[in-house]
Amino acid sequence: MKDKLADIQVLDEDNGNLSQYLPDQVEIEIGDIGKVVHEGLMALGLASGLMVMKSMIDKEVEDIAGPKNAKLSNRKAYRYGTTLGSVTFGSRRIKVDRPRVRSTDNKEEKLKTWPEFN
Numbered sequence: 001m002k003d004k005l006a007d008i009q010v011l012d013e014d015n016g017n018l019s020q021y022l023p024d025q026v027e028i029e030i031g032d033i034g035k036v037v038h039e040g041l042m043a044l045g046l047a048s049g050l051m052v053m054k055s056m057i058d059k060e061v062e063d064i065a066g067p068k069n070a071k072l073s074n075r076k077a078y079r080y081g082t083t084l085g086s087v088t089f090g091s092r093r094i095k096v097d098r099p100r101v102r103s104t105d106n107k108e109e110k111l112k113t114w115p116e117f118n
Helices: 002-006 030-037 041-065
Strands: 077-089 092-103
Touching (some): 041 077
16 A cells, blocks of 8 residues: 555645655554444544544644754744644534644744645
């Protein structure tokens, strides 16, 4: 399956190629699958999709702000908590926490991956 993921291209006219944020793999605990599989395939797809989305966004945040809790002298941005956001899944809006990143001159950094899920 890893070979198939390498061929996926996530493109946006404004932001260019976002495939750099696709994870090579996402670990799913068997217990987590058991919690949602009885709710049906849609619930399993939602849970898996949210894990992939979180992995992509976390990778971008790390690329911008560096590793979490790292003491970087040349830091250009830092994590600034989260705010409530939502994504569309099927015909429903799902509430999720959206990470925030601010530059060292206190300006909000826009995440390129976030609009792909709205």
